Structure formats: C-alpha cells, structure tokens
Amino acid sequence: MVTLGYILRHIREEKRLPLQQVSDATGIDVALLSKIETGKRMASTGQVLQLARVYDIEDATTLLVQRQSDEIVCNLNQADTDFAMQSLRAAEAKVAYGSQYLSLFMDALYARPIALESRRYIGSKAKLIDWIMTTIKREAAGARTFFDVFAGTGVVTKAALKTFDFVFTNDFLHSNNVIYKAFFGDGDFDETKIGEILDYYNSIEAEALPENYFSINYGGKYFEHSIAKRVGYIRQDIEDRKQTLTDKEYCILIATLIYNIDRLANTVGHFDAYIKKPIKYQPLRLRMIEAEAYDNIEIFKQDANVLAGELNADVAYIDPPYNSRQYCRFYHVYETLVKWDMPELFGVALKPAPENMSRYCTSHAVEAFEDMIFNLDVRYIAVSYNNTYNTKSSSSENKISLEQIKSILGRRGPTRTYECSHKYFNAGKTKFDNHKELLFITAVDETYRR
Numbered sequence: 160m161v162t163l164g165y166i167l168r169h170i171r172e173e174k175r176l177p178l179q180q181v182s183d184a185t186g187i188d189v190a191l192l193s194k195i196e197t198g199k200r201m202a203s204t205g206q207v208l209q210l211a212r213v214y215d216i217e218d219a220t221t222l223l224v225q226r227q228s229d230e231i232v233c234n235l236n237q238a239d240t241d242f243a244m245q246s247l248r249a250a251e252a253k254v255a256y257g258s259q260y261l262s263l264f265m266d267a268l269y270a271r272p273i274a275l276e277s278r279r280y281i282g283s284k285a286k287l288i289d290w291i292m293t294t295i296k297r298e299a300a301g302a303r304t305f306f307d308v309f310a311g312t313g314v315v316t317k318a319a320l321k322t323f324d325f326v327f328t329n330d331f332l333h334s335n336n337v338i339y340k341a342f343f344g345d346g347d348f349d350e351t352k353i354g355e356i357l358d359y360y361n362s363i364e365a366e367a368l369p370e371n372y373f374s375i376n377y378g379g380k381y382f383e384h385s386i387a388k389r390v391g392y393i394r395q396d397i398e399d400r401k402q403t404l405t406d407k408e409y410c411i412l413i414a415t416l417i418y419n420i421d422r423l424a425n426t427v428g429h430f431d432a433y434i435k436k437p438i439k440y441q442p443l444r445l446r447m448i449e450a451e452a453y454d455n456i457e458i459f460k461q462d463a464n465v466l467a468g469e470l471n472a473d474v475a476y477i478d479p480p481y482n483s484r485q486y487c488r489f490y491h492v493y494e495t496l497v498k499w500d501m502p503e504l505f506g507v508a509l510k511p512a513p514e515n516m517s518r519y520c521t522s523h524a525v526e527a528f529e530d531m532i533f534n535l536d537v538r539y540i541a542v543s544y545n546n547t548y549n550t551k552s553s554s555s556e557n558k559i560s561l562e563q564i565k566s567i568l569g570r571r572g573p574t575r576t577y578e579c580s581h582k583y584f585n586a587g588k589t590k591f592d593n594h595k596e597l598l599f600i601t602a603v604d605e606t607y608r609r
C-alpha cells in the first residue's frame with residue numbers, strides 16, 4: 160500500500176538526497192527517517208512540516224492529508240476490502256452531513272425508500288394532511304371519488320388513495336407529473352433492475368465525467384460542481400436507456416434523482432435564487448423512492464380550469480397558489496431536468512423561458528377561481544386557504560381574499576369554515592400570529608347556482 164513514508168522516500172530519491180543530508184537539514188535522526196520511509200514509524204505533524212520544507216513542497220497539507228489517511232487506514236480491517244470501503248463511506252458522510260447524518264443512517268438502516276413527503280415544496284400540506292382528510296371525510300360522508308385539482312407534492316393524493324375508491328390527480332408542472340407517475344402510477348417495475356442501475360450511478364466518480372448541460376449551467380450555483388456533473392450524466396443516461404425501461408421505471412429513476420438531489424440544492428428550498436456562498440461538498444448517494452402502483456388513480460397534467468370542466472367526482476380539493484409567486488419559476492430546475500430539452504437560460508437565477516404560468520398568481524386570480532368553482536361537476540368542494548401574508552413582500556400578498564372565497568363558494572351551496580390550530584403545522588414551536596390555515600367545505604346544491 161502507498162503510505163506517507165513510501166511517498167516521502169520517492170520524493171527524496173527523485174531529488175537525489177541522501178538520508179544523512181535530510182537528517183542534517185531537518186534534525187530528524189537518520190534511523191528514525193528510515194523507519195518513517197519504510198512505514199515502521201508514523202511521522203509526527205512537526206516532522207512532516209520539516210520534510211515538506213526541505214523537499215520544497217509548498218502545500219504541506221497534501222502531505223498532512225496523507226499522514227491522516229495512513230492513520231485511518233491503519234485502523235481499518237484491510238482483510239475485508241468491502242467492509243473497509245463501507246466504513247470509509249460512512250466516515251465521509253458523517254463529516255459531510257454533521258447532525259443530519261442520523262436521519263440518513265436510520266433510513267439506510269431499515270433500507271427505507273424515500274417518502275413522498277420528504278420533498279421541500281412551498282405550500283405542501285404534509286403537516287396538515289391528517290386534519291384535512293379527517294375534516295373532508297366527516298363532511299363528505301359517502302363520497303367515493305376524489306379530485307386533487309392542484310396536487311403539488313401529491314401528499315393529499317397519497318392520503319386520498321387510502322381513503323377513496325378512485326382518485327384523479329392533476330398539476331401542470333412536468334416535474335410533479337413524473338413524480339406522481341413514479342410514486343402512484345399503475346405499471347410494472349422491477350425493483351432489482353432499478354437497484355442495479357442506482358448502484359451503477361452511485362459508483363460513478365465525477366472526475367471521470369465530461370462537463371454537461373447541467374454542470375455547465377448549474378455547477379457551483381444551484382449544486383456543488385461535481386454533484387452537478389453527476390446529475391447531468393445520470394439524467395442523460397436515463398434518457399439513453401429509456402427503450403429498455405417501462406414508463407413506470409423511467410419515471411421512478413427521474414423522481415429518484417429529483418428526491419435525492421433536493422436536499423443538496425444550494426437554495427432556501429426553491430430555485431428562485433441560489434445562495435451566493437461557496438457550496439460545501441456533500442456526497443450524493445441515490446436511494447430509491449417509495450414507489451407503489453395503484454390501479455385506482457388517473458394522473459393529469461393540465462390546466463386546472465380546463466380539467467375542472469371535464470371531470471366528474473364526489474369531492475374536488477382545491478389548493479391553488481394564493482400569491483404572485485409562480486411555481487414554474489420556483490421549480491424551474493426540476494422542470495428542465497425532467498423535460499431534458501436543454502433550453503437557453505436567462506438571468507442570474509438561470510431560468511428558462513416561462514411555461515405554465517398560473518392565472519392564480521395574477522390579478523385574474525379571482526376570475527379564475529370563480530370560473531373553476533362554477534365549472535366543477537362535484538358533490539363537495541373543499542378549498543384550502545392560508546394567509547402566509549408577509550407585510551414586507553408584496554409578492555406574498557394573497558391574490559384572492561378570504562371574503563371573496565367565502566362569497567364565491569357560498570353561491571354553490573352551504574359552506575362551512577374550519578380553522579386548523581397552530582399545533583398541527585407548527586409543533587407549537589414558532590410564533591405565527593398572522594398565520595391561518597383554513598379549510599372551506601361546500602356541499603354543492605344546484606338550487607344555489609347564481
């Protein structure tokens with residue numbers, strides 16, 4: 160094995176320096192120098208620095224790193240290379256993830272696939288889901304079909320699949336659509352085959368890869384450069400092997416990529432901007448998402464208002480954006496990753512040309528909402544509303560007011576309002592004086608239509 164001693168001997172011989180001369184220049188005894196070079200003794204930090212000086216090595220850290228790695232290797236069980244490599248990877252992850260390592264370890268310990276809820280997404284109802292579902296079920300007694308009109312992460316769809324006989328789910332973002340197909344969509348998939356592909360992706364070293372669309376554009380910005388290189392390579396590889404995959408497998412691989420890089424993104428949780436600081440390297444080790452195949456779901460990627468006029472269900476759940484922040488702009492990097500059409504990117508935030516801009520984020524939001532509510536062919540309408548209004552930012556101001564929602568819903572039938580206590584979404588820790596989570600449930604009555 161190549162040790163620090165072996166390297167030092169190599170350097171000395173290249174410089175044609177006898178041991179005695181090095182000993183005179185460093186003050187290290189000749190016998191000790193010899194033991195260091197043959198690996199019988201470990202050089203102290205001070206001795207390494209002395210030798211670096213005599214050998215004209217400007218960056219002594221490179222030698223100190225060798226010394227430290229010798230210490231690590233010395234404690235490894237080298238008879239079992241596989242075990243030794245696993246221990247090294249665990250040590251690397253501990254250093255990189257710090258306190259976050261515990262949750263990663265627990266997931267790996269029980270070989271847990273990544274859950275749908277683990278994604279960072281503005282407006283996700285993950286923390287409110289029990290309250291939302293219990294309230295809807297109580298109000299909409301006997302309902303069997305459910306329509307998640309603005310599904311976002313899909314957490315409401317996931318809960319509905321366990322509660323209702325049939326679920327329609329919709330969102331116009333390409334990335335969300337692939338995620339629903341991966342987590343819920345019907346279709347065959349071979350877990351062993353996907354596991355083998357992921358093992359291959361996990362074995363790839365970034366240094367061996369050429370630059371690609373993802374690394375050139377997002378490297379050092381939204382993602383650490385070597386991670387960006389691997390992401391671009393993996394995405395292209397998924398595309399290249401598409402013919403050998405079922406549609407479900409293709410979606411699982413892309414969703415797995417998104418879910419695993421989500422926590423590595425150099426952002427505050429969305430891609431409106433990246434953090435302007437050097438990015439700390441964190442290892443990327445792909446773990447499969449929690450894929451299931453349901454035969455009682457239909458997945459759509461349409462404008463919600465168009466679809467609302469075409470479907471019939473017992474319950475429609477409406478959770479649109481309520482301010483001017485467009486979701487297609489927040490999650491543009493995932494949209495580009497999914498479409499993989501390598502668009503030209505603009506501005507500091509590297510966004511592509513706009514697509515799927517929502518009327519709900521504009522001054523036409525009230526019209527859009529009214530049009531939707533009057534076009535729905537359902538027995539119950541459930542509407543989520545929150546007023547995460549931030550007085551400092553006009554873009555976070557709600558486009559549809561509470562009163563407008565109540566008044567529009569009231570024209571389709573008797574409407575009840577439920578307010579969620581803070582402990583549901585906040586574990587009681589943060590003070591949200593102004594934060595309200597409301598759920599309106601309208602029992603549609605055709606005699607109300609006006």
Ligand SMILES: C[S@@+](CC[C@H](N)C(=O)[O-])C[C@H]1O[C@@H](n2cnc3c(N)ncnc32)[C@H](O)[C@@H]1O
Pocket residue numbers: 280281282283284285308309310311312313314315329330331332335461462463464478479480486487517518519
């Ligand atoms: C508040 S989020 C929904 C959050 C979701 N309930 C959850 O728990 O994750 C609103 C979603 O509506 C989608 N959206 C906005 N306007 C849309 C439209 N006109 N048609 C379809 N989807 C739309 C956005 O892409 C976004 O994912």
